[in-house]
Amino acid sequence: MTETEVLPLLRLRSIRKSFGALEVLKGVDLDVHKGEVVSIIGASGSGKSTFLRSINAIEMADAGTMAFEDFRFDFAPGSSGYPSRKQLQALRSRIGMVFQSYNLWPHLTVLQNVIHAPVNVLGTPKAEAVAVAEALLNRIGLYDKRHTYPLRLSGGQQQRVAIARALAMKPQLMLFDEVTSALDPELVHEVLTLMASLAADGMTMLLVTHEISFARDVSSRVLFFDSGVIAEGGKPDQVLQNPESPRLRQFLHRILHDNMTSGASDAGRETVLK
Amino acid sequence: MNFWSEVTTYGPGFMAAAWIVLWVTVLTIVLSWICGLAAALGQRSRFKSVRSATAFYIWFIRGTPALIQIFIVYFGLPQLGIRLTPFTAGVLALGVNSGAYVAEIIRAGLSAIPRGQTESALALGFSPAKTMRTIILPQVFRIILPALTNEAISILKNTSLLSTITVVELTLYAQTLISATFRPFDFYIAVAIIYLVLTTVLTQLAGWLERRYGRLS
Numbered sequence: 001m002t003e004t005e006v007l008p009l010l011r012l013r014s015i016r017k018s019f020g021a022l023e024v025l026k027g028v029d030l031d032v033h034k035g036e037v038v039s040i041i042g043a044s045g046s047g048k049s050t051f052l053r054s055i056n057a058i059e060m061a062d063a064g065t066m067a068f069e070d071f072r073f074d075f076a077p078g079s080s081g082y083p084s085r086k087q088l089q090a091l092r093s094r095i096g097m098v099f100q101s102y103n104l105w106p107h108l109t110v111l112q113n114v115i116h117a118p119v120n121v122l123g124t125p126k127a128e129a130v131a132v133a134e135a136l137l138n139r140i141g142l143y144d145k146r147h148t149y150p151l152r153l154s155g156g157q158q159q160r161v162a163i164a165r166a167l168a169m170k171p172q173l174m175l176f177d178e179v180t181s182a183l184d185p186e187l188v189h190e191v192l193t194l195m196a197s198l199a200a201d202g203m204t205m206l207l208v209t210h211e212i213s214f215a216r217d218v219s220s221r222v223l224f225f226d227s228g229v230i231a232e233g234g235k236p237d238q239v240l241q242n243p244e245s246p247r248l249r250q251f252l253h254r255i256l257h258d259n260m261t262s263g264a265s266d267a268g269r270e271t272v273l274k
Numbered sequence: 275m276n277f278w279s280e281v282t283t284y285g286p287g288f289m290a291a292a293w294i295v296l297w298v299t300v301l302t303i304v305l306s307w308i309c310g311l312a313a314a315l316g317q318r319s320r321f322k323s324v325r326s327a328t329a330f331y332i333w334f335i336r337g338t339p340a341l342i343q344i345f346i347v348y349f350g351l352p353q354l355g356i357r358l359t360p361f362t363a364g365v366l367a368l369g370v371n372s373g374a375y376v377a378e379i380i381r382a383g384l385s386a387i388p389r390g391q392t393e394s395a396l397a398l399g400f401s402p403a404k405t406m407r408t409i410i411l412p413q414v415f416r417i418i419l420p421a422l423t424n425e426a427i428s429i430l431k432n433t434s435l436l437s438t439i440t441v442v443e444l445t446l447y448a449q450t451l452i453s454a455t456f457r458p459f460d461f462y463i464a465v466a467i468i469y470l471v472l473t474t475v476l477t478q479l480a481g482w483l484e485r486r487y488g489r490l491s
């Protein structure tokens with residue numbers, strides 16, 4: 001590595017993961033630089049979600065190495081760089097993650113959901129955490145709902161709160177795992193708009209998504225996952241307009257066709273695309 | 275003898291006995307929650323020895339009569355040099371007994387919490403222990419409150435078993451009165467009514483708790 005090269009925020013090498021006999025990740029390499037927005041597309045079962053989940057070790061990789069900020073991990077069991085529990089907790093507190101099913105905590109109010117981790121994981125004084133949380137809730141337009149319980153909110157509102165909850169930790173990297181897939185079509189737009197505004201603010205983001213037009217308009221890079229490897233990757237235009245592999249062509253054709261026939265979410269999507 | 279003179283004669287004795295029932299019940303509930311929580315978490319332990327021990331505990335308790343467990347603690351333990359007062363032995367036996375059932379209630383509650391609840395906490399950097407304590411158990415508690423109420427009522431009624439080890443609770447008190455007066459109908463009916471009052475109060479209390487904490491929205 002030369003001195004002029006900018007170190008990536010996240011560097012993954014040869015990440016492998018199997019579930020029993022099924023090899024889901026077959027050695028994935030990836031560098032993500034600060035401020036990049038990387039979209040991962042691919043058919044279900046291609047390993048893209050498992051890959052995303054292995055980055056914050058919610059799914060423990062079987063092998064491979066990772067460098068993120070000051071963390072240097074080697075996931076080969078028994079290796080000297082194998083992460084300890086404490087290290088994993090520290091790593092996860094630096095990486096935000098948003099899930100398909102929101103996973104807000106139903107017994108806590110919106111505000112309590114957002115301050116819970118800063119107060120209990122980082123030890124932030126409560127008053128300070130509340131101030132940060134209220135600013136975030138203001139930004140996502142849900143300040144008025146701060147004392148409401150999550151199950152009273154729409155799916156789109158819940159997902160925005162989930163994003164705020166992750167942001168409250170001031171993460172250096174945000175992972176989005178198909179965050180609009182569980183939403184009613186008319187609610188997709190509000191979540192994508194928020195994500196686009198995060199991207200515009202320079203947040204480093206890695207997202208698994210089926211929203212092809214969002215990937216095209218917001219990402220700096222698009223990766224196509226196929227059978228546990230990154231089969232194709234590059235600038236959105238290049239990957240999405242001129243796919244090299246037949247598999248990707250086929251995948252894009254199917255997705256675009258589905259979107260055309262389902263139609264419903266296109267309205268929301270087009271708005272995002274201005 | 276009219277009704278009011280009966281009440282003034284036997285009332286204070288029944289009140290004292292009811293007070294014992296209440297105390298035994300409260301202490302037993304506390305002990306059963308501690309045992310139940312420990313056993314429920316023990317079932318999920320990383321260590322096989324812990325899992326085996328909790329499995330044995332639940333298997334033994336649920337597979338033997340409560341009365342025999344009470345006898346083992348009160349009459350059996352002295353043979354090993356452990357001598358307990360009837361009250362302590364009673365609370366210990368009933369609490370450990372009920373703990374096995376509470377463990378099963380908590381286990382069912384834990385399995386009702388979606389995996390995503392734990393994942394979202396871990397993803398924010400929570401330790402597994404803190405996730406359990408601040409995210410999972412508060413939700414479990416809300417879900418299992420009705421089942422815990424049933425268990426509490428059954429504890430309250432089971433305190434009558436302690437009459438066999440000379441704890442002067444309602445049943446034994448009534449029995450002593452009956453052997454002196456030969457009026458079993460009157461006094462057993464009186465005992466039944468007092469139990470009914472106690473269980474009703476307990477149910478009301480649980481209902482209030484449920485309304486206060488049972489909702490998630």
